[in-house]
Amino acid sequence: MDQGKLFVFSGPSGTGKGTICRELLKEPGTWLSVSITTRAPRAGEEHGVHYYFVTREEYDRTVEEDGFLEHAEIYGNAYGTPKKYAMEHMAAGDDVILEIEMQGALQIKKAYPEAILIFVLPPSLKELRDRIRKRGTETEEQIATRMKTTLSEIELLPEYDYFLINDDLEEAIATARSIMKAEHCKTAGSAQTLIDRYKEEQ
């Protein structure tokens, strides 16, 4: 059986990467990486579904054991992507999907260069602005700040392997699936296994 791959979806907020990832999970043989956190569960949050809730001691031990693909402290709480589960699922042939903010994605690429980084983009800044305005949760000033952040995030594009413009959701999902399929057809890393397979037949 072929080894699974790690697909990291990232990009500015509001681009719909969460929705895309949830759809991708409907494909059999696809598994969503769940983060570890030291913060307390909120109402409705389930251990192993939304997060793995761990103690600070467990978290620190995992850091020491180099057990994270990436980790960060945010407002006094620690978060991390555990290596173990992702590796186990990939070894079992599952593709692992990970949705994460941009700095985390770049950390993962350093820790695990085989990771495939996909940058989810809005069709345009105007479109993104309109989407956020429609939600009505942010002031014009907040929106302007966010647009600046988005633009500076987009400058990180060259660090990613693929871009995915989320204009039409169905199309973006199909394109994400194409990327995943194509990655499984790359000779890099699997050419020798294939050659051996045909040779053994002789």
Add this chain to the structure above:
Amino acid sequence: MDQGKLFVFSGPSGTGKGTICRELLKEPGTWLSVSITTRAPRAGEEHGVHYYFVTREEYDRTVEEDGFLEHAEIYGNAYGTPKKYAMEHMAAGDDVILEIEMQGALQIKKAYPEAILIFVLPPSLKELRDRIRKRGTETEEQIATRMKTTLSEIELLPEYDYFLINDDLEEAIATARSIMKAEHCKTAGSAQTLIDRYKEEQ
């Protein structure tokens, strides 16, 4: 408009790459590269469809002008893949499909490193052998020789970007389309254009 890309399909004979390429051409914005040859047209062969039939002088001039992506002499006739038409179609946004034997494919990669090389594989040597036997056009000895050639050709896999196992034809076509789609989402070569596009909006 995005620039088109050059997709080179190659692999051992009998793997069905011709059928796959013909199906891919049904997609709008896809163009098949037609070779140049100095040999005379055979019955039913059309200029510009099966080959561009040229004189030896025209061929030699094209060689001198570095006008081929690859070229070779076979049994006293010269063949070549003209650069000009492929480049024109790519500039116009078309993907260019090229079906070619393996040495030609590797020549193209040298002349035009942006070319995407796809190696079409049989599901197994046994399966390939059965297909050829069914045709009934070759002796057992010829088949055995051909299997040896196939195996030595498969050893060239690491030179290619992708492999495509033609087990189920429909699936192979869908996978080829996925590869083409994914290649258009690579940040390599297009990240700066994208960044500029978002920046201009500001």
